[in-house]
Amino acid sequence: MGNPLLDISAVVDDDFLVRYDVKVNNAIIAEDKHLPMYEEIIKKYNVEYIAGGATQNSIKVAQWMLQIPGATSYMGCIGKDKFGEEMKKSIKAAGVNVHYLEDESVATGTCAVCVVGGERSLIANLAAANCYKSDHLKQQENWALVEKAKFFYIAGFFLTVSPDSIQLVAEHAAANNKIFMMNLSAAFICEFFRDPQEKALAYADYIFGNETEARTFSKVHGWETDNVEEIAIKLSQWPKASGTYKRITVITQGPDPVIVAEDGKVKKFPVILLPKEKLVDTNGAGDAFVGGFISQLVKGKPLEDCVKAGCYASNVVIQRSGCTFPEKPDFH
Template identity: 55%
Template structure:
């Protein structure tokens, strides 16, 4: 779910997503254009400038529409990006508590360092933490989180362990904290225990565009999680998806997979 403008760009987004089999449930804001993001890529490194526009106007009322609430009640796994923290904390609270009360999986991504550096946004994240079953982030976001908690000097593994041990509202499962770190192994902490999962390495000349790598990783990870696979397989799928995206310009996948998944 999200919010788009009543414009050509918003309609195209809906059309493309629907064609790919995604059941989009956008709130339409007729008074605000669809959000956009400019990306500058230099030697495979990127910088982003976002204009949230309509994306900043999502309201809890849209989530609570019967047809949308029915989708939430049917879902077994719910994922939210950290960027949504700046938009509708009330929606996050409603969904997170629903998942905890009904023994569903709730996952969240830190998404950007500023989420933990800006006090009002950090508060929303920490208020949500008891309900988060899977927490994702990269090494930069994890370092910002550690600094905001006064954990300077701790290794990435120790930060992941501390986050995994924070109290949970639903005691049916431990929290899983997943930190990616580029070409270095993915770190996963569960119940205070850390595992490392290797990534698929690329030659420097094969790296085209890192934009979307983190989202691709989570997409691959979640694709196996909903199928009941273990953490190792989830990480393998996540790293495969990220590896594929960074070899292409823009957040795109090839029409056919580059190898058979087995």
């Protein structure tokens, strides 16, 4: 479950970022001052529309890596409009089984993906994505998906929308010995949604994040360390609501090794390095990593294979515009 957003992706210039007070490589929710940027980006730049939103990206990539039709399902809220139709077309073509809540009163959420020098900045205008209600999740045909699933992944962004939906799924997973996974997602989630985040993370068997989010989490919780390895260990030892599985923390660091913490120890895995001239944009790199990782986890593969698949998927995605990929994966 997550916030389905139609990515409006374009290569922009530094001046555009400065004018709208946007930092490079950041992810934020649009404020009033950002709203004119959506019109401007469409008018001034060469834009691409891609079905996005962090969780939807990850599930698309997992589905692509698995190559088993309908192996994955996704829920979130969209509007009944042309962007909503674009989204449905795009995600169904990807083979994901979608059960959207469709809201007639609000526009489909969009995300401005501003690319400068290969680095992306995300400004999300949640709109309909903000209107998801747990009543939709509780409907028989939707809850049936939850009962059928063995693995759950929800990005931290959904904490701003429907923490009660997250809690329902988390508690179901704990009660039925299923795997529940979450992502720290963004520094602002760690800072401003601390209570719902703590509540949900207590159920997480896997926590994903990047080095910036990990350091923000550490600062918010007064851990007084910037050392990503130490933070990963502390996160893996965070109190847990269900004792079936030990928690594993997976922190990506861009071109630096992936850090995996379990049992109080850290393992590091190198990423696939990419020459700068092959980098198209980093949008969706972290989401793709999670999708690749999950695709092997659900097959019962060892942790090392899961990380390799994550690195493979993100390497593919950063060589293309947006979170997109070729027809078939070439992962062995």
